[in-house]
Amino acid sequence: MRTCPNCGHENGENDHFCSNCGAQLDAESSGTSVPDQLTPPTSQPSNVIPPPVDFRAAPGASVEEEWRMSSLGPPPKRKRPLWLMILIGLIAVCLLACVALIGFSLTDTGQEWFSDIATEAAQQATEQAN
């Protein structure tokens, strides 16, 4: 039994039109299905849009964290001062030695000492040449 949506008249199951008012009995069933099909597409885009935003936000946050981690990279260098102090100490010793040699070379005894070394080196060079 099909009840007419327009007048409520009961018609046969095989009747496509109401025998009382002539309203189309199949129209309501097909008409109600259309809105149900239209509503999902409208709701899906709204649900699809947020994920890309989250995916875009996630890499950006990770990159910012990587930058922050790279900016936080110097903390490991806080352990390097031990090496830097040793290197600076060695360089300072070398510089002091160089300065001491230069200062010593400027003195009379230093010039004589370097001249003696130069003469000895020249003598050794001549001996090796011969």
Ligand SMILES: [Zn+2]
């Ligand atoms: Zn009817």
